[in-house]
Each structure stands twice: as C-alpha cells, then as structure tokens.
Amino acid sequence: MTTVTMTVNGKSVSREVESRTLLSAFLRDGLNLTGTHIGCDTSQCGACTVHVDGKAVKACTMFALEAEGAEVGTIEGQSSHGKLNTIQEAFKEHHGLQCGFCTPGMVMTTAALLKDNPTPSEAQIRAHLEGNICRCTGYHNIVKAIMAASGQDVSAIAAA
C-alpha cells in the first residue's frame, strides 16, 4: 500500500492505495464519489470521465497513484449549493439524459470540450463524443443540449 495525495473537487485528500488501484475505483470506493460510473473495461464508454489538471480523462485508464499531486474534478464538483451549471441545465432542459448512467461522463466531456471550443459545430460535437457511449438517447438530445449550453440557437433542430 502506498499513500496518494491529490486535490478532488477543491479538497485535498490522502489515502492508502494498492498500486493496481485505478483512479475510478479510488474515487468510487475510496472517496465514495459514486457519480463516476464504470461502464466498460476497455476505456471505450466514457462513463468514468473526470478532469485531471483541467483535461478530460477516463478515470479507468489511470492508476490512482498517477494522480499524485493532481487537481481532479468529478461530476460531484460540477454543481454547487443546489445550482446546476450551464451544461447540466441544458441537459435537463433538452432531455439529454434518460437512465442517467452515461450522464456524468457526458457532462464532464462536454465541460472540457466547451473550455477548448466555446461554440462547437454539430459535427465537432458528434466527433468529440466519440469516446462517450449513450444507449438511451440516440444522442439527438445530447448534441442539442451541448449546442444550447454553448449559447447556440437550437430552435430549428427537430422538436424534442
């Protein structure tokens, strides 16, 4: 067991971990931040997407020890004091989620996308979601929500 220290959602945390412990397991089991979901074992589905030093990362692809000293952001840090952020509001308003399992990863991926590209085109959004799988929505309302979250007029998109 080794001690790992990192900042998670603005708070410094320190825990003993096995060297094989994944960051995803560390967040879920070690810190009880269960909003980070595990949907696959090959880093394809994106349900575990978090931010590490400002970049979107699949938490199942990193060991917890690799996040030593890092700033880690999870879905639990996206809203504060009962207020949804702009992306979360847009997903809710445009029905960009159904079962909710992929949703944390979608929100975290979207946050990273909009940071780099504040008004992405539909094609850019669809390409950027390559690493996030949703089985419920057919992506229609997710793409629409992301366009809305970035301030684009979505009224012309087929009704939802």
Add this chain to the structure above:
Amino acid sequence: MPKDINEVVGRREDARFLTGTGRYTDDITQHNQAAAVFARSPIANGIIRKIDVSAAEAMPGVLAIFTGEDFTEVGGNPAGWMINSRDGSPMHEPKRPVLAHGKVRHVGDAYAAVIAETPEQAQDAMEAIDADFEELPAIVDMAAALSGDDYVHDEIGTNQCFDWGWIEDNRAATDAAIQGAHHVTTLELVNNRLVPNAMEPRCSMASYHPATEEYVLHTTSQNPHLTRLLISAFVLGIPENKLTVIAPDVGGGFGSKIYHYGEEALVLAAAKKLGRPVKWTADRTEAFLTDAHGRDHVTKIELALDAEGNFLAFRTETMANVGAYLSNFSTATPTFLHGTLMAGNYTVPNVYVNVKAVFTNTAPVDAYRGAGRPEATYSIERVIDKAARELGMDPITLRRQNFVKPDQYPFASAAGLEYDSGNYDALMDRMEEIADLGGFTARRAASEAKGMWRGLGINAYIEACGIAPSNLVGVLGSRVGLYDAATVRVNATGNLSVMVGAHSHGQGHETAFPDIVADMLGINAASIDIVHGDTSKIPFGMGTYGSRSLAVCGSAVVRATEKIIVKAKKIAAHMLEASDLDIELKDGVFSVAGTNSSVSFGEVALKAYIPHDFPITEIEPGLEETAFYDPANFTYPSGAYCCEVEVDPETGKVSVERFTAVDDFGNVINPMIVTGQVHGGLGQGIGQALLEHTTYDENGQLLSASYMDYTMPRADDLPFFHVDHSQGTPCTHNPLGVKGCGEAGAIGSPPTVVNAVIDALNSGGKPVTHLDMPLTPHRVWSAMQTV
C-alpha cells in the same frame, strides 16, 4: 445566473443523475460487505472433469467458494412460457442451474464463485481455481444443430426446443394461396444477433438477517417482483415474505434486466452462509458473455400477390436461436411476440409462420427492445420492398394499396390479433410531408454531384405492446399474468405517494405518472411522488418491458385514483352534510352541486386521518387505494418511417443523412419523454442495421465481447431525427387512450435503413436485391463487386 435544480424544465429524475447523486446498485456499499467473482467457462461445450478449489481457498481474503455441487438440491431458473410444437408436444425445457454442474454449455457459463473480502482478492482466487474440462464440439450454427448428432442437452436428445406453427389451421390455405398466386417474392434473411448493452452492467448485492430470516436483494432489475417470484417459487425457495428485492436506480435495461440470472441466487446463498452482505458487479466482458442477447433469427419469407398487387399471403419459416438455456421470456419472443405480427399493417388474408427454436452453445437469447416485433417487421417490410422492385411498383403505393383502412377497426388480422385503432394512410401522409419526399430527387442529384449514391427507404410498421391480457397470454402458454398495480396513498397533510409496479430506468415515470393523478384530482403534480422498485413498498406489479408501463401500470394508477375520488367524495359529503352523489370534484375542490358549499382536497385528506366525527360504520379512516389493471388487449402503435442514406461507392460506407419517424402512440402524456424514447429506439435500430453484430466463431468463442469489437452507435453515426406523433388514434380499451412508445423506434427503423441502402445501390447501377445486417462498409463494398 444558475437556476435552482427544480426550476429548470425537464424531468424530476434529472437533478440526481446530473449531479452524480443517483443511487445505482453498485453505488451502494453495506457494512462488512464481501465481494463475489465468478469463474466462467473458457469453452463453449464441455464436461466438467475437475474443479479443485484448494489453492484458491488458501488465497488471502477468501471467505467461501461455491460450485455447482452446492446447488444440486435447489431448483432451476424456468422459462416463463410453455410453447407447444405443431404436433401438440410440449417444448423441451432443460434445467438451468445456479452454477453449471456436470457440463458447461457456453463461453461464460459460470461454474464456480469466489467470495472474498475485496473484489481484487476474489478475482485473484478465482484465477487460482484448478478446473479441467473435456472439451466437446461446439454447437453454434442453427442448421447444423438441427441436423447433427451432438446435443447441447444430452438428456433431451435434440437441439430443437420446439417446432411451432402459427396458425396451424391456416397452413393449407396459405400454401394454396401461394401456389396459385400471380407473383411470389421470396427473401431469405438473417436478423442479426445483438447484445442489449445497457450502459450499467448488471450488479447484485444480498444481505441476510439471521434473527428474522429475512433477505434483501439489491439488483439491476426492470421488474423486482418478477425476480422475487422466480427466486422464491422456482430457484431457492425463499418464502416471498422473507425476501425483499430492491431495484434502485437502474442504468438502462432494454430487456436484458427483465430476467432472473444465477448471480442473484448466488449472492443470496452466499450472504446467508457467511452472514455478511455480498456484492457482485459484472464487468463489460461478463455482460457480453452472459446478459441475454437479442434477435438471431434465420428466416425465409414469401409474399404472394395477385396481378393488381394485392397481398394474398405471407409464409415464413424461421430458425430462432435460444442459446444454451431458456431465459425467462425466450420462448415467447420468437413465437407470440413475432408470429402474431406477421400480417403487418395489411389486409392480407393468409398468414402462416413456422418457428423452430434451436439450442446452441451460445449465451441465452431473449427479448431485446422490440422482442419479436422487430423480427416480424423486418421480414415483412423487406419482402414488400423486394416485391415492389420486382414488380416495378412504387413501394409506398404498394403498401397503401394493402393497408388496413380506418373504417375497418376493430380489425381481425390474419395472424390472430384484433387491432383496435389506427390510420396508416394518415401516418404515411404525414411522413411524406415531414420527410419532404418531393425534394428527394434534388437531394439525390446533389449527392451524385459529389460522387455519392443516395437511397430512399420507407417502411410501415405495427406492433403489439402493453403486454398483456392475462386471459389471452394464459391460453398462449404464459405462466404468469401480465397485469400491473398501483397504490395511491393520500397522506394526512395532502401530499401523495403513488406506489407502482412498473420500474423506471430511463423512461421518466417519476415525471410522467404524477401528471395522471394530478390531472384527475385537479391538484399540483409537485405534491405527488412516485415510489417504485422496492417489493417491500410497492404492490405486486410485473415491471417494465414490452412498452407496458403507461398503458398497463398507468391505467392501474387511473383506477386507483378513481377509487380515491369515490372515497374522498364520501368524506367530503360527510363534511358538507350532503349526499356523496351530489359532490363534484373540480380543480382540487369538492363542492355540493348547485351550491357554494365546498371543502378543499387538503381538508378532505386531513379529515381522512383525523376522523373524530366519522360515521365509522359507513366510512373507514384513511385515504389509500390500490388497483390492479389487466389490459383487455395489446395496444397497437404503428408508424411510417423514412430514411435517406448516402453510400460511398469507393468504400461502401453508409451514412444516414435524414431520418423521419411518424408514430401513432394514441394519446401522449409527456411529448418530451415520448420523443426521447423514439430517439433511443432509432439509435438502437440504426445500430442494428449498420453497425452491431454479435459473432461467435466455429468453436463458440464470442469474438465481439468488448466495445473494441462490438460496434456501439456513437454520436457521429447518427443524424438529428425528425420525430412526429401528431396522428395518434387513441387506444380504445385503456382509460388513458395510450399506446406503448418504448420499442417503436427499434422496431420500425432497421428495414427502413436497409431499404434505403438497397435503393442507393440500385441507383448506382448495382442491382442488389438484399444484404444482411449489419450493412458494414465491407458487406456493402463486397456486394458492389459481385453484381
């Protein structure tokens, strides 16, 4: 300025899912919880010669190891429907044990389970189990399975589960109609095998309390009461009153979480043995190997027409793969959920369907979004398209000519169902308008100008859902009833808890169901909460599948609320010193007709629980009512779909450029949720048509067992969809007038896409008549080279 969570329009469920505070089974950790990991067969078919667990038992943290030997005294997981073969003999129903015993029958078949302090320790120990198998030839191909001498279940002596005819009495007439027809179009096709792939892998966690002998099972289920019934009555014999099954937030189901699986029984047994909670969580590979798969039909369909293009008969022969064991709905799916739909939207007078269900050394196959109706629609709508092409007829005209007309309802179809309502021409009209079929020629020219072939595919579908009338399904072999239940509890302070048998795992019941009650009572929906998923809290309902939640459980909510109104009127009458026959309820206020004497809903609620002056021989205290609703018929959603694709002649790659879905769901309670359900179904249906394929090799190894090998639709595989449900014809037999909407998209879209690709290839000078799904670039490109 950020808004409070509940100020944003959308669903009530959304706030917890968007903030990471949903509560899925794997998110729940119990004190002193142990972990289970399963040892799974690496081969498709073999005799278990040895399972030596001694080394594994000595590994760190190991608490117990179970093998099939530990479950020889308990029951098996049954099929929910008994199907009889054409000769009247019952289907073959092999035992499905908790853990494999004697033989393993598919890759992934669990033969042992390790319980340890942590999942990592259990995994390490599982790998230390010394198991030895005598490998037998794998039975994978259905035709070979039916003709060969090797059996998945030796004690049965055949790989044919049943040989079913529907309707057997119509066979001779159908044969004669085909024999004498002006034209017969024949099509051989494969309905490709799919893996449901709910994003949340299955997870089950059990605890046991010795002092009360009570078990609690948290599990990823679409129907916790059905799971409890199966475990109690068939598998472990735990009394129902000692077993609580809780399905908390569930991350999608699509059919795969209807069924009881052996892992649920194992964690219950382990929890009792160890006196500790035990949790198992599937990884994605386990999901691919062991979740019930969908579809997997090999079909020959014939359509007979007269000289004017009138349909005379559909005749179908299908082999349906049921895998190594019978999953709970596996025998109903290729039969009564498929054969009964083989008249489609048409007045065709003769239909005959033959289905042979085949055991193979593959994972069990069962209902997956649509369950039998996608297979029926695909066969019908593909052969009609082929017929139109052979006869040089317009595919829309040919369909319209044979549609059931609005004045023909109720319509007795040649496949044995009574369609209650519909208007297929109106759907087609609306589809032609929204899809702008008039602009297709220009769009095709634009595609061709950039070197692409453009195709137009259209489709009409009908399906039967909202399953189902218990008296009908009982006659057809179901071993359960298919009603649902709701309890409406008016609390003393005037808010309501509505306990429902349906389970919401993406469908938005927590948002839609309160509106039904609020509308009937004239009160604010915000004061009504839905309770679901916990057998200790809800009445015995059959759960969510077959697009039944609103049509069946929603109707139970209506019936229970009607009872509430009857009783509340009696209380109001007592309070107002009037006859309950004179009490009117409007906008949440009870008043005496023709007077200004009234009491509010809240005052009645409070009085119900503080009945100081009740006439106790006439009115019981409290305000809580339960209703069970058993539907009189299926509901029959229908639709007209249109797809435009571009095919790249250089690579064979298909892209979906436009997709229009016009559906008749009867009355619509929540248009946003209904539209979302269609979107999701379209995503899965287009996935089936273009991307998804489950592949076993000749040794029964699953080649597509991860997201690196099985192509899930991504955002850039799909366009924005045009969805419309403005042409609804209300269901005539349920109180809401609603029809199920959950599966329509997945039912209607695959043939639409394939019809479009065939059209594109023909426009490019490649007279391809059929391609089997998925239409991958390789398949499309190969077809271009050979014609």
